[in-house]
Amino acid sequence: MTATRHFLLAAGGTGGHMLPAYALAGELIARGHRVALVSDDRGLRIPGAPAEMETHVLPAGRVSGGPIGWIKAALAIRKGRAMAIDLIRDFDPAVAVGFGGYPSLPSLLAARATKRPSVVHEQNAVLGRTNRMLASGVNAIAVAYRNIQRLPEACENKRHLTGNPVREEIIAIRDDGFPPLPEDGIFRLLVVGGSLGATVLSEVVPAAIAMLPRALLDRLQVVQQCREDDIETVRAKYADLGVAAECAPYIQDFPERLRWAHLVIARAGASTVAELACAGRPAIFVPYPHAMDDHQTYNVVDMVEAGGAVAFAQPDFTAGAVAKHIQRMALEPGALEDAAERAASCGLPDATRDLANLVESLAAPPMMDVIRVGASAQRARTSGIAAARKEAQ
Incomplete structure (x- = not known):
């Protein structure tokens, strides 16, 4: 004892x-x-x-x-x-x-x-x-x-x-493995912007999704954290696109949402990066440009170098660049599964x-x-x- x-x-x-x-x-x-x-x-x-x-x-x-x-x-x-x-x-x-x-x-x-x-x-x-x-x-x-x-x-x-x-709920996701994605299956995208959301995600992500081919839009489900001021605008954009989307200022059941996500778009706070790596989820990171000592840019280095994520500096986070990456990950056989495995290799x-x-x-x-x-x-x-x-x- x-x-x-x-x-x-x-x-x-x-x-x-x-x-x-x-x-x-x-x-x-x-x-x-x-x-x-x-x-x-x-x-x-x-x-x-x-x-x-x-x-x-x-x-x-x-x-x-x-x-x-x-x-x-x-x-x-x-x-x-x-x-x-x-x-x-x-x-x-x-x-x-x-x-x-x-x-x-x-x-x-x-x-x-x-x-x-x-x-x-x-x-x-x-x-x-x-x-x-x-x-x-x-x-x-x-x-x-x-x-x-x-x-x-x-x-x-x-x-x-x-x-x-x-959290133990996140570690349990790692044990469950990556959710299967059949060729015609539902592709699930999770968008999180830190504790308060991020307006840049509310602006760029719906615009990027609008550039995806119709066949992929019909398979797409989105859960997106937004600032209170942005929610109605983002909801309207997804409704116009005919995309199934859920928008909220705070994602109450984050572990469960992460469990079924195939791809995550997020800021790069320490807790977020650690959770995605532990869960083994591929990501598109947009580091907050005003973070002290630019630490969010460095937080993603391990996952990016391992091939489990990509990172865009905020000025480079454009609808065209994001749409191109989402489409490649969703349609290229094995791309998501490979990135998920590489992300998990960084988890502790x-x-x-x-x-x-x-x-x-x-x-x-x-x-x-x-x-x-x-x-x-x-x-x-x-x-x-x-x-x-x-x-x-």
Whole structure:
């Protein structure tokens, strides 16, 4: 039985940071450990936290806004670090784990000050600003992609490829395999644009579909996530084309929709890319051009290089280019199945387990373990001496 240890997790206030933290917390709790999580008010409002996990809010300033903003941020971080040191002394974690975002900074600085082992997990293919600030002082850097940017060369030996934790419902899709597509079967297209949808997808995808041959349109089913302001316009376009389409601002049953999809058109957020790779679904990616450090462009490199996806920079995401790719994938025998297999080769479905293993490996053994090991060693030495004496007689 695994000995109970305490682990402190710290994450920024977005779903991209919080959901991997929740996944790790759930796995550690299932292994018999206690977990506390630090974030800001925004982060702790994100649903999905394990009920057994305790939560804390600590000050953490965002480093922006010029000299005055920097001073305010420094003061907030300093206050948060002092409070985090008190929390660490009280909770006594074996390891601290940061998931990026400024709210994770005070806790990881406090872990360094109290000489606790620490890990950072990077969800994107570009090491984020907070994780870059912390990289030199942590024991391990868990990454989600084989190609990682902005990792300091001196920290290369700390890199561990774990992947991004993915929901069990998505991993189950991988086990089911790719949905069959007979020559005259229904071709199912899923279009997702991140948490709020993307207007560029609402404009380009229906225009691309309008260029497809009638025989393919008659076989096509579309589920598309749209911004509220775009929904009626997109619905009308599909109705004019005679295409079966369902449009919504949020896809409630995303795992089930992904299960039957033959091709996905999507932005390239870390969670989206990880889920498509784990499920084994070919994709057309349109990285968000204003993402920090252009990380979405780098998020798709592994899948594109493997042949499981294509990526268009937003200016190149035109109706003609998209129509050409959809038609080739839908009509060329074996194209979808081959791309699906290549996409799945990039998936890391054991990310939650592997991340938990990494974190546990940095935890010093509890004192009772040390006592038991020491006692066992003493007994072994005593037995060995006794056996040697007996043999000598």
